[in-house]
Amino acid sequence: MAYQALYILFALGALFGGVNVVARRNPVNSAIGLLFTFICIAALYILHGSPFLAMIQIIVYAGAILILVVFTVMLLALRDPGKGLAKFFTVPQKLFALFGAALLGGEMFYLAWHALAGVAAPGDADLATLSQPATLAQALFGKFLLPFEVASVLLLAAIVGAVALTRRPKGTAAMIDAPHPDEQGGPR
Amino acid sequence: MSFWLALLIAMAKLLVLMALFLAATAYNTLYERRVVAPIQQRIGPNRAGPWGLLQPIADAVKLFFKEDIVTARSEKFLYLLAPIIAVSCALLYIVAVPFGPEIPGLQNAPSAWNKFSMLDLNVAVLYTFAVSSLAVYGVLLGGWAGNSKYSLLGGMRSGAQMISYEIAMGLSIMPAVMSAGSLSLHDIVAAQHDMWNVLRLPWGPVGFFIFMMAMLAEANRAPFDLVEAEQELVGGYHTEYSSMKFGAFFVAEYGNLITVSALIVTFYLGGWQGLPFINLGLPAWLSPWLGLVWFGLKTLILVAALIWIRWTFPRPRYDQLMGYGWKIFFPLALANLFVAGLLMYVGQRLGIGYFG
Numbered sequence: 296m297a298y299q300a301l302y303i304l305f306a307l308g309a310l311f312g313g314v315n316v317v318a319r320r321n322p323v324n325s326a327i328g329l330l331f332t333f334i335c336i337a338a339l340y341i342l343h344g345s346p347f348l349a350m351i352q353i354i355v356y357a358g359a360i361l362i363l364v365v366f367t368v369m370l371l372a373l374r375d376p377g378k379g380l381a382k383f384f385t386v387p388q389k390l391f392a393l394f395g396a397a398l399l400g401g402e403m404f405y406l407a408w409h410a411l412a413g414v415a416a417p418g419d420a421d422l423a424t425l426s427q428p429a430t431l432a433q434a435l436f437g438k439f440l441l442p443f444e445v446a447s448v449l450l451l452a453a454i455v456g457a458v459a460l461t462r463r464p465k466g467t468a469a470m471i472d473a474p475h476p477d478e479q480g481g482p483r
Numbered sequence: 484m485s486f487w488l489a490l491l492i493a494m495a496k497l498l499v500l501m502a503l504f505l506a507a508t509a510y511n512t513l514y515e516r517r518v519v520a521p522i523q524q525r526i527g528p529n530r531a532g533p534w535g536l537l538q539p540i541a542d543a544v545k546l547f548f549k550e551d552i553v554t555a556r557s558e559k560f561l562y563l564l565a566p567i568i569a570v571s572c573a574l575l576y577i578v579a580v581p582f583g584p585e586i587p588g589l590q591n592a593p594s595a596w597n598k599f600s601m602l603d604l605n606v607a608v609l610y611t612f613a614v615s616s617l618a619v620y621g622v623l624l625g626g627w628a629g630n631s632k633y634s635l636l637g638g639m640r641s642g643a644q645m646i647s648y649e650i651a652m653g654l655s656i657m658p659a660v661m662s663a664g665s666l667s668l669h670d671i672v673a674a675q676h677d678m679w680n681v682l683r684l685p686w687g688p689v690g691f692f693i694f695m696m697a698m699l700a701e702a703n704r705a706p707f708d709l710v711e712a713e714q715e716l717v718g719g720y721h722t723e724y725s726s727m728k729f730g731a732f733f734v735a736e737y738g739n740l741i742t743v744s745a746l747i748v749t750f751y752l753g754g755w756q757g758l759p760f761i762n763l764g765l766p767a768w769l770s771p772w773l774g775l776v777w778f779g780l781k782t783l784i785l786v787a788a789l790i791w792i793r794w795t796f797p798r799p800r801y802d803q804l805m806g807y808g809w810k811i812f813f814p815l816a817l818a819n820l821f822v823a824g825l826l827m828y829v830g831q832r833l834g835i836g837y838f839g
Contacts, residue, residue: 323558323624324558324560327561327620330620346605346610347609351609353616354609354612357613357616358612358617358619359616362616362620362623363646365642366639369627369635369638370639427605
């Protein structure tokens with residue numbers, strides 16, 4: 296009973312955060328909504344008997360990825376975009392988005408309606424063993440070593456690409472250093 | 484053990500821990516000022532109570548009764564949220580620290596509950612990382628929500644600094660985790676029974692140094708306090724905060740100082756283990772309490788050392804700070820991890836097995 300209550304609490308919390316991500320006008324508020332969602336999902340992992348996954352979730356998503364998102368949003372000074380995101384989309388796009396949202400919502404509602412009665416505390420000894428750091432490490436560095444290494448090579452390619460994008464050809468000055476045409480010739 | 488008994492034990496532990504931690508945080512400010520006074524050839528606070536012992540209380544009362552200004556063009560919700568996140572993370576941070584061995588009288592309780600710490604998590608190392616990465620939000624949001632360029636710059640700096648040093652911090656304690664074979668802080672302390680990690684691990688002093696520097700940077704302590712560099716940024720991320728909202732950031736900072744010292748002690752200075760090779764011949768029932776004393780003593784000395792560092796070394800420039808993090812500490816920590824892994828593997832293969 297306590298398990299179901301906590302599950303529903305954190306699931307609703309995750310949903311609440313997710314709604315905030317799309318509904319808030321201020322991008323920083325959206326990011327905080329996403330943070331809330333991440334924390335609620337970590338709590339759900341703990342409820343399912345996997346504190347390891349919960350900690351990794353917070354370290355990687357909340358601690359690294361979302362921080363970078365918040366950082367970028369703050370650096371770009373995306374404050375008060377006026378009418379919100381709605382003005383960026385055409386009417387057919389909006390209709391399509393509405394259709395997609397209705398479909399997804401319907402599916403989720405159907406699943407929730409049929410599955411919620413069956414949600415029970417895992418309590419499985421198997422699950423608790425499976426999510427131990429040692430078991431995960433043995434799987435990651437034993438059976439699934441090749442996919443794991445391939446994935447990290449993929450990330451390396453992404454890093455190299457990002458560095459290549461920021462490189463300038465020799466002899467050209469940084470874009471920041473070049474004065475804007477309007478700003479040449481002293482104060483107006 | 485029934486569910487309610489476990490809950491009762493947890494609540495009692497939490498109450499004692501939080502009361503002691505908040506009191507220690509308050510008196511940490513006095514400790515810092517008394518330690519720093521002789522360094523600067525001053526006397527330090529000595530007016531409120533004997534030896535200035537009531538000074539923290541006077542400071543708290545002053546902060547509570549100051550006018551609470553909310554700047555007009557700030558983002559109200561995030562402006563209120565930032566100090567809450569900062570204090571919450573400081574309080575969550577101390578929870579994982581192991582203060583001593585088993586509590587006498589609780590031997591029959593489950594092994595997660597019967598020790599001098601809130602809970603013996605089997606992922607406690609990752610828990611400390613998680614909390615310290617969440618603590619960035621307090622500073623980052625506080626800097627942004629105030630709508631001032633000084634606090635924004637402070638917040639930005641903190642974000643970049645804390646993310647950069649998190650990598651060196653994580654890598655520098657991995658040898659300790661590897662040699663203990665566990666992510667539980669109690670196991671890491673137990674593995675240091677014969678010798679502290681700083682001398683036991685291959686390149687232990689290097690790992691200790693990197694970890695200490697990374698923790699200083701994580702806690703935004705001087706010489707890495709670019710976040711609130713007074714000469715450049717007025718007050719840094721808390722420029723726009725007044726009264727007890729500023730006090731909340733202050734509590735978080737001094738609380739983090741204690742936790743950071745406690746974690747350094749746990750990972751590299753033997754935790755609650757006493758000095759190796761010294762047997763005082765005390766009765767066995769005393770040893771859990773002696774562990775507490777050792778831990779408190781080591782933490783106090785380390786806090787004093789961190790204060791000493793703060794008031795001795797000048798602050799590096801911002802690009803120098805990032806340079807240290809990425810070009811010196813990060814490769815050094817990687818090399819440290821590689822050497823430790825190699826020596827442990829060779830040691831196991833040859834059957835000497837000293838390191839693991």
